[in-house]
Amino acid sequence: MALVATLLTVACSELPEVQYHREGFDLAVEFDHPVCEGTLLAMEERVAIVERETDMDHDTFMTIYWLSGNLDRVCPRDVSGCFIPGTQVVASTGRSLHHEIVHAVLNTRGSNPFTEEGMAEVLSGVAAFQDVDERAHPLEALSLTSKDAREGSVDYHRAAHFMHFVRAEAGEEAMAALADAVDRGDGPGRIVSVLEQQLGRAAPEIEDAYAKAPRFYPSGRAEETPGLSLFDFTAGINVSLNCHHEATFGPISEDAGGMYHLLRIEGDAPIRGTLFFNADRGVRASLFREVDPDGEWVQDWWHPAPGLDDERIDLRGGERAFVSLDPADHWLLMVRSGDADRPKGASLRLRPAD
C-alpha cells in the first residue's frame, strides 16, 4: 500500500515537501523564499484564535500547501484556495491562507456555504463593507447549496458583513453555536433556529435589525493585536527586519521574496508632527489609512497594500516627513527587499508639532 501511495504521489501530485513543522500544522511551500517567523506565528495564532472563539477542538493537525499555482493538484478546479472536508488539508496561493485555515478548524463541509464562508471571513480577520440596499433578506442566502457555491453564487462580502453583524450582536457564544451547527452539517432551517436563539429575535426581526447595522465592520485584527499611538513613537521605536524575528512577516510575494513589519496605529485624536525614519539600505516605510473614508477600500492585514491610499506617506532611510493625520486608524508598513540573512533594522521617531 505504501508503495502504491508513493507511486501515485509521484505520478499525480508533484507537490512540494513539508519544510516547516509547527504547532498544529505542517507547511509545504512551492517557492524558494523563506517563510518568516511572524507569518508562521500568525498562522499558529489563527488556529488558536478560532479554536478559542468557537470552542472547536478536533485535535487539529493541518497539512498546509502554499502553492504558486495550479491548485487543481489538491483543490477542485478554478479556485484560489481550498480546504478538503473530512481532512485538515489546506491549499492556497497565499492570499486566502487564513480563510482556509479557519475552514479547517471549523471542519466545514459545504452544507451551508453562506454561513461557512461568512464565518471564515470574519474569523480570518477580514473587514466588511455593505450598503443598506445590498442587505435585503440575508437569511434567504442560507439556502445556497454547495452547488451554488461552486457556481460562484455565494457573495463573500455579504456573508462576511452578516456574520460580523451576528458576532457584534451576540458575541463569541453565537460564533460557537454556529460553529457547532456547521460541524454537524446543519441545513438552513437549523441555522436559522440557531440565529434566532442566539440573537433573541425571530427571523423577520433579525433581518430588520440587520438592515440598521453599521455599514462597516473592522477586521477584528485590532482585537488580536493591540495598536500603538503615534505618540508612542515620540520616544523612538526600533524595528528589526530579520526573517527569524517573531514580528517579521514574509515573503511579501512568492515571486520576489522580501519581508515586512506591520504596525497598527490607533488614531483616536489628530496627530501633527515630523516623522523621522532611519533605516538600513533597502528598507522603506509607508504610513497609510486602514479604511478609505469614502468606503472604497479597506486594507487586508494579511496583504497590506499602501498603494490603495492616495494620501499615504512613503519614506526611505534618512528621510523625514511632516504628518498631519485625521483621527483614523493607520498602518505603518516597513518593507525590506531580498532574503539575505544579515539583519536589517529601522527606527522611527515622531517630533510632535507644537
Place this chain on the structure above:
Amino acid sequence: MLLPVLALLTVQPDDARNEVSAALTFPLPRWGAALSYRRALARRVSVTAALHTVVPTRGFLHLPGVEERLALGVWLRRVGRGPYVAPTVGFGHNVFHKVPSLARHTLRVGAGAGWHLPLTSRLSVGAGLGGYWGARIGKRGSVCTYDYQCASSRPGGVLEARVSMGVRW
C-alpha cells in the same frame, strides 16, 4: 460461452483446496465489499487473504479506503464446509485521493465466525459475523477528522456481518 462455464461449475472435484469469493459486507453502520482467496492448509485449517473496502460516507468519496485482511480459519468438519472460526489481522487505510501520501492507517485484529455451504462442486455460499478492533498506526495525520468519514481505517471496535459467494477448485 455459457456452456463451458456451466460445465466448469458442474465438474465434481474430489477435494477443492482453493476458493475465490466475493462478499457483501456490513461493517455496521456502513456497507462494503470484499474479494478473498482461501487456501486449505490442512483438512480443517485454511488461510484467507482478502481485500475489503467500505463504501465511503456521502460527501467523503475523496477519502477512499481499503483493508488487507489475513484470516486463519479453523473448520469444524473440513475446509469450505459447515461452520468455522477465524482469527484475523488486517491493515486498514484511507487516503486523500489527490495526495495519497496523506493517509490514515490502522492495525486491526479480531475474529470471525460463520458457515459455508457448497451449492455445487464449484459454487459455495457463506455467511458470517465478526468483531474487530483497530488502532491507528503512526502519528496523527491530516486526513479523517472524524472516524465515520473513513470507515476502512476506523480505530476502535467494529461489528461486521457478511454474505459471500465463491468459486472452488
